[in-house]
Amino acid sequence: SGINFDNYDDIPVEATGDNIPEPITEFTSPPIDSLLLENIKLARFTKPTPVQKYSIPIVSSGRDLMACAQTGSGKTGGFLFPVLSESFKNGPSEIPEETNRFSRGKAYPTALVLAPTRELASQIYEESKKFIYRSWVKACVAYGGADIGTQIRNLQRGCDLLVATPGRLNDLLERGKISLRNIKYFVLDEADRMLDMGFENQIRYIVQECDMPPADQRQSLLFSATFPKEIQHLARDFLNDYIFLSVGKVGS
Ligand code: ADP
Ligand code: MG
Numbered sequence: 389s390g391i392n393f394d395n396y397d398d399i400p401v402e403a404t405g406d407n408i409p410e411p412i413t414e415f416t417s418p419p420i421d422s423l424l425l426e427n428i429k430l431a432r433f434t435k436p437t438p439v440q441k442y443s444i445p446i447v448s449s450g451r452d453l454m455a456c457a458q459t460g461s462g463k464t465g466g467f468l469f470p471v472l473s474e475s476f477k478n479g480p481s482e483i484p485e486e487t488n489r490f491s492r493g494k495a496y497p498t499a500l501v502l503a504p505t506r507e508l509a510s511q512i513y514e515e516s517k518k519f520i521y522r523s524w525v526k527a528c529v530a531y532g533g534a535d536i537g538t539q540i541r542n543l544q545r546g547c548d549l550l551v552a553t554p555g556r557l558n559d560l561l562e563r564g565k566i567s568l569r570n571i572k573y574f575v576l577d578e579a580d581r582m583l584d585m586g587f588e589n590q591i592r593y594i595v596q597e598c599d600m601p602p603a604d605q606r607q608s609l610l611f612s613a614t615f616p617k618e619i620q621h622l623a624r625d626f627l628n629d630y631i632f633l634s635v636g637k638v639g640s
Contacts, residue, residue, distance in 0.1 A: 399438045399461070405631035409445035412436060419448040420469060421476040427519045428469070437462030439635045443609075444470045452627040453609045457635035463577065463611045464515050471499050471573045471609075472516070475548065476523050481570050495528070495543040495566050497550040499573040500598070502591065504581045506531040506553060512577065513551045525549055532556045540565050554582070554590035561597060568597040572605055576626070579612040579619050588618075595626055 401411075415436055417425050436444065439457045446453050447470030457463055475498060483496050503509040513529035520527055528547040530539045532555050539556070543565055550557075550566070560566045574595065576582065582591060598606050608626050612619050615634075623630065 396437055396461075399636045401438045401442055401636075402634040403442055403631060404634075405451075406629065408631055409449050409451075411441040412444055413441065419445055419473065421473040423476055423523055424469065424473050424519060427521050427523075430521070431518050433465065437465070439463055439466045439633065440469065442633050442635075443467065444473075446631050446633075447471065447607070447609060448474060450607060452607060452630035453633065454615075454623045454627060454630050455609070455611050455633040455635065456613065456615045457611070457633070458613060458637065461635055464512055467501070467575045467577070467609050467611065468512075468516055468519055471575070472519055472523070472525065472549070475499060475525055475573075480524060480548070481572070483570070493540075493544045494564060495547040495550070496570040497528075497547045497566070497568070498570050499549045499575070500557075500568065500571050500594075501549070501551045501575040501577060502554055502557070502582070502594065503551060503577045504553065504585050504587065506533055508578060509551050509553050516549055516551065520549070527551065530556045530560060532559075536560070536563075554587045554594060557594060558590055561594075568594070569600055569602070571598040572607060574598055574606050574608045574626075576608075576610045576622070579610050579622060580614045580616065583618050583622075588622075591622075592625075 415428050439461050443466040481498050501512055503512055509529055509531045516527045525548045526546040527549040528542050530552040532553060610623055
């Protein structure tokens with residue numbers, strides 16, 4: 389797997405939906421925030437991959453997205469670039485005054501990325517650190533099989549972008565260490581693997597938490613290598629007036 393960067397422009401992309409924004413051809417501002425553009429240069433990403441060309445303007449324009457693309461097609465940048473770009477522009481959101489006894493030391497992330505495994509979550513987190521460099525955004529990662537106390541202390545130092553596996557996130561929610569009421573961006577990465585691993589109920593619980601009033605502002609992005617019935621149902625349940633992207637050969 390991986391991208392052949394010599395000819396990835398040849399990878400066909402099919403976009404379906406209402407009012408699809410024009411794909412970008414280069415990393416440029418707008419729609420990409422100028423600080424993020426500098427960080428993209430520092431990472432030596434010279435041009436967007438096909439999925440990035442489409443997803444960046446789609447997500448920046450506020451639309452929900454269902455993207456099917458193979459491993460190695462650059463999906464991480466496909467969601468990180470527009471989410472961080474918009475976050476950099478918007479600035480920190482206000483932390484609501486909650487009066488219950490659990491609210492002290494609680495994190496209120498504005499962007500949530502769910503990944504199925506510890507390895508994938510930490511990869512996305514490491515990638516995100518390159519792109520939030522010199523910005524106000526703080527990123528945290530939370531997965532099982534690692535000390536939860538350390539993760540909680542990191543969350544308490546500030547968390548705008550949270551990358552997590554569903555099980556550990558639910559544990560942190562139960563312990564009152566995270567509130568999802570400020571979530572503006574909800575990203576489900578490797579959705580098909582998530583369902584294969586039996587995470588569907590946990591994911592549905594997390595989405596409900598994001599949708600607890602007054603948090604009715606969720607923009608959602610689903611990424612998957614395949615698009616079987618189960619994923620179509622998630623898309624129907626989680627997404628609003630979404631754009632469907634199919635990149636290269638997609639299994640079903
Ligand atoms: P996927 O999630 O689709 O499997 P990744 O986002 O992990 O793919 O990207 C695969 C590899 O390609 C990573 O090493 C990533 O850093 C690199 N990459 C992604 N987008 C670009 C780009 N626009 N230019 C150069 N390298 C890129
Ligand atoms: Mg990926």
